[in-house]
Amino acid sequence: MNRSDAQTRHRQLCRQIEHHNYLYYVLDQPEVSDAEYDRLMRELLDLERDFPDLATPESPTQRVGAQPLDKFEPAPHSLPMLSLENALGEAEWREFDARVRRFLADEAEVEYVCEMKLDGVAVELVYHQGRLISGSTRGDGITGENITENLKTLPTIPLRLRPPYPDVLEVRGEVYIDLADFRALNREREEEGAMVFANPRNAAAGSLRQLDPRITARRPLKIFCYGVGLLKGKNSETDTHFELLEQLRAWGLRVNLEQTQVVRGASEAxxxxxxxxxxxxxxxxxxxxxxxxxxxxxxxxELGAKSRSPRWAVALKFPPRQAHTRVEDIVLQVGRTGAITPVAQLQPVQVSGVTVSRASLHNWDEIARLDVRIGDQVVVERAGDVIPDVVRVRVDQRTGDERPVPPPHHCPVCASPAVRLEGEVAYRCRNLSCPAQLKETIRHFATRGAMDIEGLGERTIDQLLRLELIRNVADLYALRKEDLLRCERMGDKSAENLLSAIAASRRRPLARFIFALGMRHIGEHVAKVLARRFGTLEALRQAQREDLLAVHEVGPQVADSVLGFFADPHNQAMLNRLRDLGVEPVEEEERQETSLQGQTFVFTGALTRMTRKEAEELVERHGGRASGSVSGKTSFVVSGEEAGSKLDKARRLGVPILSEEGFLEMLDKEAKK
Structure with missing residues (x-):
């Protein structure tokens, strides 16, 4: 066979095999037997052996993997891969549905689409002009790990989309292992003397993060795609999520349409x-x-998203699986806020593939409700499939040797009196210098989401406390190199690195500083809300209760927590000392209150006097909201050069259209008011 004939036959074989891959892996409707498929693949392999230059990276024969990677590069996501809010039970589900309808100001039943929630590993696949160019893990939602070569080994992931495809497609999916394949994989590992995987999800995650893609290729990984991030170009607009899933399948991606159901209202869901x-x-x-x-x-x-999750989706979780075991002891732990928590030490037991040896009993009201005692036989479950809980005592199994655990009179760490405040269920140690509280306070202060002091780990904090070098977080900024060198295993370089990290943390954003302070009920999201509203730490310190309650997403509990924290003289002294030691949080730019408040703007086409991102930031600074798609509730569409389908849709819906100049004139009028 000459080269020209070989090239023609190679193209034919590639098209045939890709067609059969689509039928087998995506539609589950194979047209040929395994033997016929293998015959085609062998012919392709023989051709590429005789004509090696035909073996391009997109050939079906190349999906067995490349050479081992030295490391995983960071892979930023164009749009965040958000987490999902959980709903546990019917009441929480109906509350979610009610929130959606309240937000939309529409009491009519909402049409939902229900998809199976796979217990796998979330990934993103990026296609440009129909070709797979990268793949990554979810990571922290903003940046993942580049595992492109590993993902290319999955036969359920097409290297090229079926036309007509969009210019850019960033598709999200879940990589998983079937239960039968998982059991077979573990049997194989047992025979090899290797450690078995705890559960299918761990097996999938470990398989995807192999440095050698050839190992990934040998693992029975599959994918179901469930949504998109960035989607641009022709054939990219669908009115519903279900239509989007159908479009993904038409492009050759594997979608679980058979187990997906469109329903009307909360009851059908x-x-x-x-x-x-x-x-x-x-x-x-x-x-x-x-x-x-x-x-x-x-x-x-229109519903948009909160800081970590979309408002338009929820994970309606199944009840967790349970197991029986014995309470060997009940020990007391002291948390960052002084709460004393009873923890059951359990006889180790497997629950949903994970070994559980301890479970939180939460508080003494819960102990009394369960009537749990040391020595009891109990039922444990992994709440949300993560945190183990004791849910029931098997009273019929008691022998009479079981021992109750009374509420604490003293802190188990510092021996200070333990008190139960009115209206609370927890007993607390009120000694602000309690080593247990101080350690957790400093650890929280230094975490990545807060002040991000790299190198200040648990062991170093323990030593700094033992040597009495720190008594609160402000003392961190007074540490000297000679102080750190007193710590075990702390050399010159480590001490210098830690001091540099502490110095760098002096100018963190205000939202992160507020979160770092560890006020009760103030998580990362509420910290951002407070930072945006008040702009400076001093403004927040001076805020009155009515000022706080006027902020959207701040209720009485949050307001009282903020007021109580800043009213405490110990905290006032600490904040003043932080200021004196040069800790100055970066102030937030306050949004301007204008008539753009609550208005939604969509930008389409190329702008000439600013980037689209700059235009969207201007809208948000004036109290408006920038959106990526046009709906009947869009306030304005700003049209630049070569505007596309969004402009057409705006005209169909009767949405007001502004030119770039008209948009800037609108902002200029607001500035002159």
Whole structure:
């Protein structure tokens, strides 16, 4: 065979094999036998052996993996891969549905789409002009790990999309292992004397993060795609999420359409959830719930997102699996806020593939409700499939040797009196110098989401406390090199690095500083809300209760926590000392209150006097909101050069259209008011 004929036959074989891959892996409707498929693949392999230059990276034969990688490079996501809010039970699900309808100011039933929630590993695949150019893990939602070569080994992931495809597609999916394949993999590892995997999810995660893609290629990994990040170009607009899933399948991506259901209203969604819960043990892969999404993509855009999760989707979780074990002891732990928590030490037991040896009993009201005692036989479960809990005592198994645990009179760490404040269920140590509290306070202060002091780990904090070099977080900024060198295993370089990290933390954003202070009920999201509203730490310190309650997402509990924290003389002294030691949080730019407040702007086409990002920031600074898609509730569409389908849709919906100059004139008028 000459080269020209070989090239023609190679193209034919590639098209045939890609077609059969699509039928087998995506549609589960194979047209040929395994033997016929193998014959085609062998012919392709023989051709590439005789003509090596035909073996391009996109050939079906190249999906067995490349050479081992030295490391995983960071892979930023164009749009964040957000987490999902959980709903546990029917009441929480109906509250989510009520929130959606309140937000939309519409009492009508909402159309939802229900998808199985796979217990796998979230990934993102990026296609440009139909070709897979990169793949990554979810990571922290903003930046993942580049595992492109590993993902290319999955036969359920197409290297090229089926036309007509969009210019850019960033598709999200879940990589998983079937239960039967998981059991076979573990049997194989047992025979090899290797450590077995705890559960299918761990097996999938470990397989994806191999430095050698050839190892990944040998693992029975599959993918189901469930959504998109960035989507640009022709053939990219769909009105509903279900239509989007159908479009993904048409492009050659594997989508679980057969187990996806469109429903109307909360009751139909709950019925579908119950149906899947009943089928849970018959499904060939692990699922831990149902993901319910608002079906209309326009309404999804209108609902938007919170800092960590979209407002238009929720994970309706299945009840966690349970196991029986024995309480060997009940010990007391002191947390960062002084709360004394009873923890059950358990006889180790497997729950959903994870070994559980301890479980939180939360507080003495819970101990009394359960009537749990040392020596009891109990039922434990992994709440949310993560945190173990004791849910029931097997009273019929008691022997009479079980011992109750009374509430604490003293802190188990510092022996200070333990008190139970009115209206609270927890007993607390009120000694602010209690080593247990101080250690957790400093550890929280230094974490990545707070002041991000690299190198200030638990062991170093323990030594600094033992040597009495720090008594509160402000003391960190007074540390000297000679102080640090007193710590074990702390050399010159380590001490210099830690001092540099502490110095760098003096100018963290205000939101992170507020979060770092560890006020009760103030998480990262509320810290951002407070920082945006008050702008400076001093303004927040001077805020009155009515000022705080006027802030959206701040309720009485948060307001009282903030007021109580800043009223405490110890905290006032600490904040003043932080200021004196040069800790100056970066102030937030306060949003301007204008008539743009609450208005939604969509930008389309190329702007000439600013970037789109700069224009969107201007809108937000004036109290408005920038959106990526047009709906009936869009306030204005700003049209630049070569505007596309968004402009056409705005005209169809009767949305007011502004030129770039008209948009700037609107802002100029606001500035002159």
């Amino acid at each position: 709950w019925t579908h959830y119950q149906k899947l819960l009943d089928l849970r043990e018959e499904i060939p892969y692990e699922i831990d719930g149902v993901v319910v999404k608002v079906n209309s993509r326009a309404l999804q855009e």
